[in-house]
Amino acid sequence: MQKCPGATLFALVIATGFATWVFSLIISHAVRLIIDEEGEASWILRFIFTILGYATVFLPCYVLIHLSRRHNLHTLGGCQWRLLRLILTGTTLETADETDSKISGTTRASNLESKTLYQKAISLTYCCVGLQISYLLWGILQEKIMTREYTDGDKIEQFTDSQFLVFVNRILAFMFSGIYLLLTHQNVHRTPLYKYSFCSVSNTLSSWCQYEALKFVSFPTQVLAKSAKVIPVMLMGKLVSRAQYKNYEYATAVLISVGMTAFLLGSGGDKKGNNVTTVSGALLLCGYLIFDSFTANWQSALFKEHKPSSIQMMCGVNLMSCLFTSASLVQQGGFFYSLSFASRHPVFIMDCLLTAISSALGQLFIFATISKFGPVVFTIIMTVRQGLSILLSCLLYKHHLSGMGILGVFVVFLAIFLRIYYAQQHKKRKLDAADVSASKV
Numbered sequence: 001m002q003k004c005p006g007a008t009l010f011a012l013v014i015a016t017g018f019a020t021w022v023f024s025l026i027i028s029h030a031v032r033l034i035i036d037e038e039g040e041a042s043w044i045l046r047f048i049f050t051i052l053g054y055a056t057v058f059l060p061c062y063v064l065i066h067l068s069r070r071h072n073l074h075t076l077g078g079c080q081w082r083l084l085r086l087i088l089t090g091t092t093l094e095t096a097d098e099t100d101s102k103i104s105g106t107t108r109a110s111n112l113e114s115k116t117l118y119q120k121a122i123s124l125t126y127c128c129v130g131l132q133i134s135y136l137l138w139g140i141l142q143e144k145i146m147t148r149e150y151t152d153g154d155k156i157e158q159f160t161d162s163q164f165l166v167f168v169n170r171i172l173a174f175m176f177s178g179i180y181l182l183l184t185h186q187n188v189h190r191t192p193l194y195k196y197s198f199c200s201v202s203n204t205l206s207s208w209c210q211y212e213a214l215k216f217v218s219f220p221t222q223v224l225a226k227s228a229k230v231i232p233v234m235l236m237g238k239l240v241s242r243a244q245y246k247n248y249e250y251a252t253a254v255l256i257s258v259g260m261t262a263f264l265l266g267s268g269g270d271k272k273g274n275n276v277t278t279v280s281g282a283l284l285l286c287g288y289l290i291f292d293s294f295t296a297n298w299q300s301a302l303f304k305e306h307k308p309s310s311i312q313m314m315c316g317v318n319l320m321s322c323l324f325t326s327a328s329l330v331q332q333g334g335f336f337y338s339l340s341f342a343s344r345h346p347v348f349i350m351d352c353l354l355t356a357i358s359s360a361l362g363q364l365f366i367f368a369t370i371s372k373f374g375p376v377v378f379t380i381i382m383t384v385r386q387g388l389s390i391l392l393s394c395l396l397y398k399h400h401l402s403g404m405g406i407l408g409v410f411v412v413f414l415a416i417f418l419r420i421y422y423a424q425q426h427k428k429r430k431l432d433a434a435d436v437s438a439s440k441v
């Protein structure tokens, strides 16, 4: 390693990647020979294959990072180490190291504390409206692609590869954000690239779980399960970033979840379509909740620690997601299946493209919201978003809304009002306490 670290490192990384690739192929072929791939539990196999596909990117990267750190390769000069520096320090500059990356961005942080209540309200409204519009469209298209039957005249078929949809969404979001970064001036990026991989894996897996879940539960059932997701997000916040929440925050999270559940049950939405919830469906929804709550918390921790801009975060996370999903797609033949499906059904290309555009637009608002307001507020907005879209459809199409539904809406808005009220009270008490201690000095 001392004489020619680059060549040895390169050889080791390639060898690890190749070994993992071969191992994954052998395992998937062996499993396919033994187990029936068509049964209800077939999603477990697809999940294992997906993880194996991700491992072919993850393991070589781990070897690369581990060895480079051990031999301090990223601190060496020269442009041949640029990619390594980017992965380990977040910048191609030679002077940066990992500790530097943690402190450098403080000045560019969106300092919400210093903003007035009015500015905060405007910013929050902007994020809410942006998320509403992009994800309203996204939700409609997502349900359409996974449940619709496409026909080319004589054959009717349904699209089944969730991984491909995730890939298309991510590559478009990566291109959007990449072009934006190239065209605009941004502060120096200081987030080690590899750190994006954790939230990228959890994000792609949460999407995978929710697309797969739609094969076992109806769309309204999925929405119902998501209505309580603010609680796992708070619990995960304690695990990931040791976040401390006040009692009123827990209480209002429970109120929002209860209110949303009552509203969804009372809006009659769950009576539409296939309402069978299988064990597979329930497991996939649990997987979705766990991965999803990790994603936003991890991103929030990165925003706090390294202060990337939201576009930089979007670009980094989507780059990683493209790498993971494409490895998995190549391994499982997903590209071949999806492209031949698309060639038979041109309407599918249009549906995919529109979903990807709405998803990329939505991501702009997601990252802005998490960086400015944190994962819990983001999750509340997304939860309320689902309720509002159902409420809108009740009003537009004159669907019946029962007493329980109306009570649910009331409880959700009461919870949000209480949350804002207590947050203000809490802040006021803190300011008063600071004033008192300042006057004592």
Ligand SMILES: Nc1ncnc2c1ncn2[C@@H]1O[C@H](COP(=O)(O)OS(=O)(=O)O)[C@@H](OP(=O)(O)O)[C@H]1O
Pocket: 135, 166, 169, 170, 203, 207, 210, 226, 292, 295, 296, 299, 359, 362, 363, 366, 382, 383, 385, 386
């Ligand atoms: N934190 C974070 N970072 C990046 N992307 C995220 C994040 N949270 C949600 N998403 C993407 O938003 C899409 C909708 O997600 P959800 O269905 O979980 O949201 S909702 O609460 O049900 O509205 C879904 O998009 P697609 O994966 O493109 O389908 C999610 O991946």
